[in-house]
Amino acid sequence: MRVIAVGFDWLHNLRFSADGSRLVGWNVSAGRLSMFCAKDGSFLRHMALVKDKLLHESLVDVEECEIRPEGDDGGRAGMVICHASGLVAVSGTNEKKATRRDLDLNCHALALMPGLGLLVVRHDTGVQFFATPDAVAMAVMSPCKVAWMVAVCRGCFLS
Amino acid sequence: MDILALVALPIRMSPEFCKLDAGGGTGLAVWQDLGLLVISCCNTLQVFVLPEDIVARCHVQSELVHVRTLGGVAPMEFQFNYSSGFMAFADGCGNATSGRLLLVTDFGKSGFGAVHVIDVLRGTHVGYVAAPGTIMWAASVTSRNSLAAVSCCNNNRPVVCVFEGSDASARDCCRFRLAS
Numbered sequence: 394m395r396v397i398a399v400g401f402d403w404l405h406n407l408r409f410s411a412d413g414s415r416l417v418g419w420n421v422s423a424g425r426l427s428m429f430c431a432k433d434g435s436f437l438r439h440m441a442l443v444k445d446k447l448l449h450e451s452l453v454d455v456e457e458c459e460i461r462p463e464g465d466d467g468g469r470a471g472m473v474i475c476h477a478s479g480l481v482a483v484s485g486t487n488e489k490k491a492t493r494r495d496l497d498l499n500c501h502a503l504a505l506m507p508g509l510g511l512l513v514v515r516h517d518t519g520v521q522f523f524a525t526p527d528a529v530a531m532a533v534m535s536p537c538k539v540a541w542m543v544a545v546c547r548g549c550f551l552s
Numbered sequence: 553m554d555i556l557a558l559v560a561l562p563i564r565m566s567p568e569f570c571k572l573d574a575g576g577g578t579g580l581a582v583w584q585d586l587g588l589l590v591i592s593c594c595n596t597l598q599v600f601v602l603p604e605d606i607v608a609r610c611h612v613q614s615e616l617v618h619v620r621t622l623g624g625v626a627p628m629e630f631q632f633n634y635s636s637g638f639m640a641f642a643d644g645c646g647n648a649t650s651g652r653l654l655l656v657t658d659f660g661k662s663g664f665g666a667v668h669v670i671d672v673l674r675g676t677h678v679g680y681v682a683a684p685g686t687i688m689w690a691a692s693v694t695s696r697n698s699l700a701a702v703s704c705c706n707n708n709r710p711v712v713c714v715f716e717g718s719d720a721s722a723r724d725c726c727r728f729r730l731a732s
Contacts, residue, residue: 403703403710404692404703404710404712405635405636405691405692405703406638406692406702407692407694407712408694409659409694409695409696409699409701409703410696411696413696413699414699416701416712418703418712429712431699431701431714434712436701445698454580470723490554496558501578502578502579502580502591503580504580504581504582504589506582506584507584507731509584509606510558510559510607511558511608512580512582512589513580514578514580514591519563519565519569519616520563520565520589520591520600520616521559521560521561521562521563522561522563522606522681523558523559523561524558524559524561524606524607524616525557525559526557526558526559527605529559529607531607532605532607
């Protein structure tokens with residue numbers, strides 16, 4: 394068995410990185426998201442700190458981290474955190490450069506649908522889907538417009 | 553992801569499933585390829601089918617179709633608490649025909665929990681990542697490729713156990729072995 398000790402408190406809401414080499418979890422004692430090596434459990438780094446007492450006490454789910462592990466700009470690294478009264482999206486591992494967006498929502502579980510958006514389970518109304526603007530824009534395009542755009546893209550990249 | 557830019561799309565579901573947080577933990581897992589959605593609540597797993605082209609139908613109210621309820625009968629007598637009932641689809645432990653299997657953490661009676669492996673398509677229990685009694689306080693689970701990680705307790709110490717799934721055959725795909 395590969396048992397990974399991760400400190401003195403629970404590591405909740407585990408998520409693997411895309412290549413499976415790293416594990417991210419909510420370190421309850423530290424009150425923050427931390428990244429560990431999946432092979433030996435060694436600590437790698439904390440994700441950007443979310444300074445919010447409410448969030449620390451009521452976090453219920455975390456989704457997707459570390460899209461691009463290289464570099465320290467954290468431009469595409471990010472996570473969506475679900476807590477008792479809303480969603481928080483944090484991008485960047487560098488705390489000085491990290492950005493945060495909040496959405497008030499009474500929810501208690503979430504799942505990412507890559508390329509489409511977010512699914513959340515709300516306390517009041519059941520399941521709610523949040524689509525990315527790109528997905529919505531694509532969905533409302535006519536087939537002719539999509540075909541035209543595909544032709545233009547092919548022309549640009551193949552010429 | 554800028555969540556403020558996300559567009560909320562309505563999904564209609566049966567009123568009996570709208571209050572899903574009554575008792576125990578609530579988890580959510582999505583198998584995007586097949587449009588399957590599983591919610592754990594009230595010691596059961598509720599399986600739904602997402603509307604096809606869910607985004608394209610944003611102008612109309614899509615409906616979530618309930619497929620089946622799992623649980624209540626051995627070996628799927630789940631005992632979810634606030635820190636269990638988490639789920640993950642194992643995407644690398646089966647071949648193409650076996651489909652994906654759902655991993656579910658179960659607090660179990662007296663805390664000696666388990667991590668179940670469930671074939672959601674067939675609605676059958678096909679095995680365990682960690683059999684009942686072998687793992688304590690199973691909480692969160694995640695999976696990537698052939699690996700599954702479970703946060704649990706070992707000798708009263710919080711640990712994360714990493715398991716590796718077999719890809720030998722559809723029959724064996726539920727047999728996770730402990731990663732070396």
